Amino acid sequence: xxxxxxxxxxxxxxxxxxxxxxxxxxxxxxxxxxxxxxxxxxxxxxxxxxxxxxxxxxxxxxxxxxxxxxxxxxxxxxxxxxxxxxxxxxxxxxxxxxxxxxxxxxxxxxxxxxxxxxxxxxxxxxxxxxxxxxxxxxxxxxxxxxxxxxxxxxxx
Amino acid sequence: xxxxxxxxxxxxxxxxxxxxxxxxxxxxxxxxxxxxxxxxxxxxxxxxxxxxxxxxxxxxxxxxxxxxxxxxxxxxxxxxxxxxxxxxxxxxxxxxxxxxxxxxxxxxxxxxxxxxxxxxxxxxxxxxxxxxxxxxxxxxxxxxxxxxxxxxxxxxxxxxxxxxxxxxxxxxxxxxxxxxxxxxxxxxxxxxxxxxxxxxxxxxxxxxxxxxxxxxxxxxxxxxxxxxxxxxxxxxxxxxxxxxxxxxxxxxxxxxxxxxxxxxxxxxxxxxxxxxxxxxxxxxxxxxxxxxxxxxxxxxxxxxxxxxxxxxxxxxxxxxxxxxxxxxxxxxxxxxxxxxxxxxxxxxxxxxxxxxxxxxxxxxxxxxxxxxxxxxxxxxxxxxxxxxxxxxxxxxxxxxxxxxxxxxxxxxxxxxxxxxxxxxxxxxxxxxxxxxxxxx
Ligand SMILES: Cc1cc2nc3c(=O)[nH]c(=O)nc-3n(C[C@H](O)[C@H](O)[C@H](O)COP(=O)(O)O)c2cc1C
Ligand code: SF4
Ligand code: FES
Numbered sequence: 001x002x003x004x005x006x007x008x009x010x011x012x013x014x015x016x017x018x019x020x021x022x023x024x025x026x027x028x029x030x031x032x033x034x035x036x037x038x039x040x041x042x043x044x045x046x047x048x049x050x051x052x053x054x055x056x057x058x059x060x061x062x063x064x065x066x067x068x069x070x071x072x073x074x075x076x077x078x079x080x081x082x083x084x085x086x087x088x089x090x091x092x093x094x095x096x097x098x099x100x101x102x103x104x105x106x107x108x109x110x111x112x113x114x115x116x117x118x119x120x121x122x123x124x125x126x127x128x129x130x131x132x133x134x135x136x137x138x139x140x141x142x143x144x145x146x147x148x149x150x151x152x153x154x155x156x
Numbered sequence: 157x158x159x160x161x162x163x164x165x166x167x168x169x170x171x172x173x174x175x176x177x178x179x180x181x182x183x184x185x186x187x188x189x190x191x192x193x194x195x196x197x198x199x200x201x202x203x204x205x206x207x208x209x210x211x212x213x214x215x216x217x218x219x220x221x222x223x224x225x226x227x228x229x230x231x232x233x234x235x236x237x238x239x240x241x242x243x244x245x246x247x248x249x250x251x252x253x254x255x256x257x258x259x260x261x262x263x264x265x266x267x268x269x270x271x272x273x274x275x276x277x278x279x280x281x282x283x284x285x286x287x288x289x290x291x292x293x294x295x296x297x298x299x300x301x302x303x304x305x306x307x308x309x310x311x312x313x314x315x316x317x318x319x320x321x322x323x324x325x326x327x328x329x330x331x332x333x334x335x336x337x338x339x340x341x342x343x344x345x346x347x348x349x350x351x352x353x354x355x356x357x358x359x360x361x362x363x364x365x366x367x368x369x370x371x372x373x374x375x376x377x378x379x380x381x382x383x384x385x386x387x388x389x390x391x392x393x394x395x396x397x398x399x400x401x402x403x404x405x406x407x408x409x410x411x412x413x414x415x416x417x418x419x420x421x422x423x424x425x426x427x428x429x430x431x432x433x434x435x436x437x438x439x440x441x442x443x444x445x446x447x448x449x450x451x452x453x454x455x456x457x458x459x460x461x462x463x464x465x466x467x468x469x470x471x472x473x474x475x476x477x478x479x480x481x482x483x484x485x486x487x488x489x490x491x492x493x494x495x496x497x498x499x500x501x502x503x504x505x506x507x508x509x510x511x512x513x514x515x516x517x518x519x520x521x522x523x524x525x526x527x528x529x530x531x532x533x534x535x536x537x538x539x540x541x542x543x544x545x546x547x548x549x550x551x552x553x554x555x556x557x558x559x560x561x562x563x564x565x566x567x568x569x570x571x572x573x574x575x576x577x578x579x580x581x582x583x584x585x586x587x588x589x590x591x592x593x594x595x596x
Contacts, residue, residue: 014316016232016275019358021340025323029282056340063342064323066282082244083443084401084484086498086590120326120502121244122283125401125482126408135285 001031001045008049020050024060028067037068065119073108073115075153078132081118084125089142093129094118096143100150113154158425159413160387162375162395163368168255173290175297178258184303186378190266191311194377196227199270203373205381207393212238212329212366213442213480213555215392215468224353225361227272234362235273236338237264237370239280239287240322240329243442244502245482248397249367251409253280253287256371257294261317263373265303268315271363275316278367279334282322292319326506330554331364332356333508344508345554368397368481388414392467396481402439403430403487403592414467419455421466422485430592433487437570440471441479443499444559446566447486448476476566491586492571493578496564497525498590503560513548514557520544521564528575531582538575541568 008027015022027050031042038061047054061067077097081090094116098104101114108115124130127139138149171177178184190199204219225233237260241249252260260278268276280288295317298304306314320338327333328343335357337343356362372394376384388394392414398421401407405427412421422428422435429435435450450456452474454463464470471478486495504518521544524537541564548561568575577585 011318014275014318016358019339022318022320022338024340025337026320029321029323052340059342060340064282064325066324081498082502083439083495083498084245086495087402087484087486087490087592089591089593091590119283119324120505121242121246123241123247123250123281125245125247125484126399128401128407132283137285 001027001034001042001049004030004034005049021052021056023050024052024057025064028057028060032067036071039069074113075133076115076117078117078119078122079105080120080122080124080128080130082121082125084121085129088128090129092143093131093141093146096146100147100155158410158421159395159416161411161413162384162387163252163256163259163371163397164409164411166256173255173257173294175258175294175301178256178262182378183258183374184262186374187262187265187269187303188309190269190377191309191313196270196272199266199377202377202381203270206372206376206384207381207391208369208372208376208384209392209394209468210366211368211372211396211481213243213444215478218365218369221353221363221365222267222271224351225271225363227270229361232274232358232360233272234357234360235264235268235271235276236331236334236357236362236364237276237278237367238329238331238334238364239278239284239291239367240334241281241284241367242326242329243444243480243482244499245401245439245442245484246399246480247401248399248409248481250284250287251397251399252367252371253284254290257291258298259371259374260291260367261294261298261303263370264317265308265315266373266377267363267365267370269313273363274314275318277338277357278317278319279328279338280319280321281329282324288319288321295319325508326502327508327554327556330556333554334364335362342508344510345556347553389465389467389469391469396466396478398466398481398483400426400483400485402484403433403490404428404485405430412466415465418453418464418466419457422455423457426485429485429487431487431594433489433592435485436488436490437486437492439482439484439486440476442482443484443502444555444563445471445479446476446562447492447570448474448566449570452570487592489586489592490590491584491588492567492574493525493529493584494586494588494590496567497522497529499563499567500525500560503556507556508554511552511557513544514552514560517544517548517557518560521560528578529584529588533579533582535579537579538568538572 208218209215333343333345500522504522509515545561545564548557
């Protein structure tokens, strides 16, 4: 994480001085973006850099659903299964992805290419059903569109 | 048209979110008016007089919240825009963030001036990527133009803003949990008192307002509280952004003047229920608001025009609320038991676990509804669900537990026959169907 410290320093510019705790979550997210997950040595580095207790960093890591301690697949497919998406076939999309990828939600394909997850409302209910691939939203999805998407993502 | 507009009063184009376009529609003039011609207390008084109510769920008067803060008491104060938008069915703040970020920024500057805020925050949900990029770009534009930073518009007022991105926890939309999250802790809600306006972020007086609530300020200061009160109803002034989804022909975000006919809105603007089905139910304001049957809501046909309006009081009287403005339309043929299962799975997953009735109750309710749908329901299960739901009432730290309980009770009350049928026949009356397709 050390190479990110200049970026962290820049973030401080617009924050109230002396409140280092504010940086815990933003730093963890930036580290994860960089490495793909948060490693032990990142925690060590952050504890030292911010001067916060280690337990605080560990607690934050275990609380937030988007933070992870281990790598996942190159493409993270997150399918919303909340009310409005369920009303537009989210379960059918999940079934399709499970059978096409041969994995259940929470799993990664053996080639490390795809990870599948179920998630709660993504705030895009008007264009349900919705899934996320890494940072991007794919709205108004259907089984045929999923097949096209998987092909684009290099699913043989 | 759904009445007069405050926030969606311009045409969305590929560049309408930029500073240039915002200035061309008169942007940042309200800020200049406040900074140059009004004292902080006068700004707050204007918001009090406008009657603006919170748009995040509870419709609490914004002015009354602000009045708790004394901008001259010599300590730091903080302002946070709640852009966590996690209430299922709700996607209206995202419209503001993507299409009109400067309206929010100008409004936050006005609020910061009124409240004596030097450092302000936008807490945006972690999944929102385009909204985050739009807001971040708008902030850079605003800094470059001298609207943020030191000595804004040469008036001596200084203010910074920081965009804080969440990381996938629904409960962090709750104001105290959101502040804990910014402080770098787990997002655990905390008991009140002390109120956040007394001890909030870093133990200092803090105002947390919803994105839409704040975004009204530029208009109110620009046009005056009296003009704002001309819009909407006497008790619910202004408009609401309503995000409509579910079994509806034209889903999307609409700005509706408070007091507008609900039936006309649903049938004329939103095109009515999909697939020519009858309307079975509506969840008016996010899944944490209580479900109404089409008949309760008096919106079954476009001819119900005179009977039910969209405003806070009308919805409260009907036993529900406008909540977060996340309206979900449910067609005939939908299995309400399965729908409740989706809701309870969500609450079970999102309970932060601090309060026993919420932590245990949500899991228990989820397991019961699963078992009912699997054909293993027992006759006493419905009463048990009532008991568990009611155990949350007033016994939990934050509103998640209560609201989940009320929402469950409303589903049981209004669709009791369907739950009983499922227990008795060991299967869903509608085969668990949640979709509304020509083929289903
Ligand atoms: C579990 C829970 C989640 C909430 N999520 C949000 C949210 O995503 N956005 C929001 O503005 N308010 C949310 N609220 C309401 C906030 O606690 C707070 O009342 C609101 O942001 C105040 O703003 P307002 O007065 O302008 O509405 C939530 C409340 C609870 C109990
Ligand atoms: S009501 Fe539920 S979510 Fe809210 S503080 Fe208690 S356990 Fe956490
Ligand atoms: S329910 Fe899927 S985005 Fe809201």
